[in-house]
Amino acid sequence: MSSTTNPSSHHTSTIGAIGAPSRRNTELALLVFAVAVPVFAYANVGLAINNQVPAGLLSYGLGLGLLAGVAHLAVRKFAPYADPLLLPLATLLNGLGLVVIWRLDQSKLLQAIRQAGTAAPRQLFYTAMGIALFVVVLIFLKDHRVLQRYTYISMVGALVLLLLPLVPGLGQNIYGAKIWISVAGFSIQPGEFAKIVLAVFFAGYLMVKRDALALASRRFMGLYLPRGRDLGPILVVWAISILILVFETDLGTSLLFFGMFVIMLYVATERTSWIVFGLLMSAVGAVGVASFEPHIQTRVQAWLDPMREYQLSRAGTKDGIVHSEQAMQALWAFGSGGTLGSGLGQGHSDLIRFAANSDFILATFGEELGLAGIMAILLIYGLIVERGIRTALAARDPFGKLLAIGLSGAFALQVFVVAGGVMGLIPLTGMTMPFLAYGGSSVIANWALIGILIRISDTARRPAPAPASDPDAEMTQVVRP
């Protein structure tokens, strides 16, 4: 288990502290599974739909294997002590996502309404770009603390990214939510990138201000109340989230950014009062905006009574609001899947039609892989999040801790908001399941996110450079001839 080369070190209890195992071989073994499982799934879809192993099986398997291999080699070379689970888990999700996107490409219904057909090759291309960005992060970001220098540039960058969809001519309104921009024929979701950039800004900012925010406070009813002027930052972030909600009409994005900030603020200051404030402010904001924004109201209605919304949509009700049958269709897809699912390629989740392979891709997993598949997918997401938080715990510097928890927390919130929305637990939002859903922005940004987490965990688990402080070890070296 040890990476040391000393053959007689079986009794040395100090070795572990010096050289943590790199775990790269574990990662490689897991990666083999992470590639093999989607390859089998791909063959399964082909057999179910066309009664034959799909022609692209070899190239697809090789493609995914090659990408995973490149990523693994990059980790081995540039981040040898990184967490061994993150890369295989992300690869597995990405691979399964590709399979289901390809499966939906085969749907005649989606082809007829131009919702799918050639999405899988593009998604493979986006995956390649995502992994390229992942490798670039590992090569050029030698130490995550470098990002600290760009705290305020990040702030500006994040604001620009968040505001882009509102620029006339650039922004796109897709089914009511304005979280997209269109550049040269590509639709980009800047919010996915803003997630990372904002985490950098929050981490840098909170690291500097944490003492002021934590210490100067009064105690009231068991809570430390912050001073009025210290409320400034949270108020600003809250205001921006509200603006996103009002102008981009997307509850998910808004909730994600505000939630991420509250989590990081709480970790930075260790003050529970921020959580209480955060919850209160989100509730006030969400209810306040929902009281006058028709798009949000529709989403809430569709959540409370999806059947009614389905019937309104079917009847073609024209009352100035876009009624969508998607929420009900997604529930039917999950329910029809039952415990074990219909089997890949044998469901009818294409009935969801619009966004079946992006926002609603989880419903296809639910129908075709059943409750068993959904629980597995959710646990994989849970594992990624917990590995991210483990990285935050292990990180030695506050900036790294804050950045890791920010990224992991945002990832967890996104999974909750999207999966909860599709499963009818909370109102639907316009975000997508990381790695599973079709969409370049999402795949590329999330690979970058994993890259940063891997960098932080490598720094955290890297053995201390000077083992000389251990006298026993030195003695052994000297005495032995």
Added chain:
Amino acid sequence: MNKPLRRIAIFCGLLILTLLIRSNWIQYAKADSLKNDSENRRVTIARYSTPRGDIIVGGSPITGSTETKSSGLNDLKYKRTYKNGPMWAPVTGFASQAYDANLLEKVEDGILTGNDDRLFFRNTLDMITGKPKQGGNVVTTLNAAAQKAAYNGLKSHGKGAVVALEPSTGKILALASYPSYDPSSFAGTANADAEAWKKLQKENNPDDPMLNRALRETYPPGSIFKVVTAAAALENGLYTSAEQPTDSPLPWVMPGTTTELKNQGDIPCKNATMREALRVSCNTVFGKIGSDLGNEKMLAEAEKFGFNKEQFTPVRANASVFSDDMNKSQTALSSIGQFNTATTPLQMAMVTAAIANDGKLMKPYMVDELQTPSVDTLEQTRPEELSRPLSSRNAQILQSMMETVVKDGTGKNAQINGVTVGGKTGTAQHGVDNKEKPYAWFISYAKTGDGSSPVAVAVVVEDENANRGDISGGGLAAPIAKSVMEAVINSRK
């Protein structure tokens, strides 16, 4: 910072746990209700994913299935087809991809789609051996020749219905309604199907072709109801033979009123025997019998024949009506088939069949057998006695009276060479002050040499083009009844 980090870890774990619970809720607890929700398109897709089983008449199917052109927007693979759709529509009903199903197609949907629990074991076996799921067949009791005779007869006379039964078993031999519709015309989901459906709706088509007149329409029966009144008189011992003179003054003023009950023309009804009264169709004689027996006894007899109760053949037939709260004069009118009395053609065929079957009323049914996809018998319908409205002796008295009607009374048009036929004509008045054109009724049965009766039939014709004088059961309805009886007798040879 590690303490809050651990708490955030727990928080994130709780988020995932919440999602896990939710997925269990919708995919386990609620799975079945979501899966089988009738609005869930998958239910329809599954129903049409395999060829539907067939409805069979006389050994050959009157339905079929055809593969639809598969395109992205049409996810239903097979479509129902019908042979001779309009003729069989009152039996089969329709099974439409867009408009659900009705009648036999609806009642036996489980068998036809193969989803019935009784096919579960076989389906599981098929799934294991990789065979596609198939629907079972429904074998009917109908007689194709009789159905054809009934339908063509109605077609040449206008709106109406025919029901023919086998008296000894209750098998439905013919069940025709006109005007009819072709269920093939809207079996699919294309625009043409939607238009065909729209055109057939009552609001767009005053003839209401989708109304199943044989089972779902109640008509005033008029004079044919007199056989029920005669049965009540015999059963209650008011008169004990067909030859006994009745106590029937002429003119007769209904009790409690100053209104005379009129006969149709100047016919010899004064103190006539029941045989004579039935032959010339005396209103006064049978009106007074009803009035003498009273509401209660008349109601009891009518209910023994099946009135005031829905029948399930297994397709539902409306209940025919004989009221239970009438005074003497109203009972008198009801006993000659007027006032509130209303009946389905099926009900009058049941009355006729019970008389022809020596007083035993058999439950009418149209499904002889349910078959598995591999043509094994899944369920065989056994004839079932419903009631005994009259004794065998009284039934034979009534038979001889009805045979007189055909031999030298109002029903001469139903005579068949070499076959004994008993019948009764009816001309039912309806509308406010009886202004509308009356319905022409005819009920009859045929008896072969050995005294058994192979067929009893009820015919109603609502002919709006005929002159009022022409509409009499004997003129319009009897020839149809005759051709149906002939078809049944010929097909037994």
